[in-house]
Ligand SMILES: Nc1ncnc2c1ncn2[C@@H]1O[C@H](COP(=O)(O)OP(=O)(O)O)[C@@H](O)[C@H]1O
């Protein structure tokens with residue numbers, strides 16, 4: 001879709017309220033084709049809502065979102081067609097427990113994309129290989145570790161042939177020793193040129209892989225720029241405080257500061 005010369009994802013004046021609670025207060029963000037943008041920020045700042053507005057799991061209250069030059073917030077848009085172009089990976093993997101890994105990948109392809117059995121299996125095989133789980137094709141999700149299940153969830157999203165991938169804290173539910181394998185798969189996807197929007201607290205991943213880091217707080221973008229600047233040399237007080245808390249919770253702990261008592265993962 002870069003033939004239009006436009007960014008792959010364009011977010012313009014995006015607002016989202018739940019009742020009286022204005023969760024997104026005017027977000028403007030462009031993500032170029034092949035760009036990896038990490039979104040960081042405290043719990044409740046609107047990160048998940050932002051991702052969910054991009055693939056229309058939430059309907060924005062105001063503003064526009066374009067994906068590949070198509071306005072997805074247009075009321076006449078074919079929502080299913082839009083969602084097919086956008087892969088999403090959540091903190092919880094949401095695999096079907098009663099079917100095999102391969103069937104987790106083939107069923108959505110057959111149902112949504114109407115692919116025939118042979119093609120769906122071939123696509124599934126290729127994507128399981130891509131995430132390093134070719135040998136788990138016939139396993140059931142419960143036989144896999146959390147990290148393996150998350151890699152299956154990534155392979156499932158990839159099997160739909162998305163133009164962009166959205167990740168919402170994909171490693172937050174994992175035991176620390178399983179995080180690396182999932183990040184490795186994401187790093188590889190980025191290297192292959194996938195356009196990615198990643199909500200994460202993995203600062204080393206952000207520094208290494210992200211083209212840009214966006215820091216959100218209170219439903220607005222407080223600061224954005226190259227990772228080495230936003231994470232390495234933040235300009236805004238709020239960004240500095242947040243980073244201090246997640247990079248070194250103990251050092252940031254101050255009397256009366258309840259937020260710093262939560263583990264970094266949950267911030
Ligand atoms: N479906 C919903 N209904 C009502 N309030 C919601 C809903 N989803 C999110 N919120 C509220 O929106 C705010 C931001 O949530 P969220 O986008 O999940 O933040 P983050 O992902 O940064 O932690 C929170 O106050 C949350 O309670």
Ligand SMILES: [Mg+2]
Nearest residue numbers: 047048049168
């Ligand atoms: Mg969230």
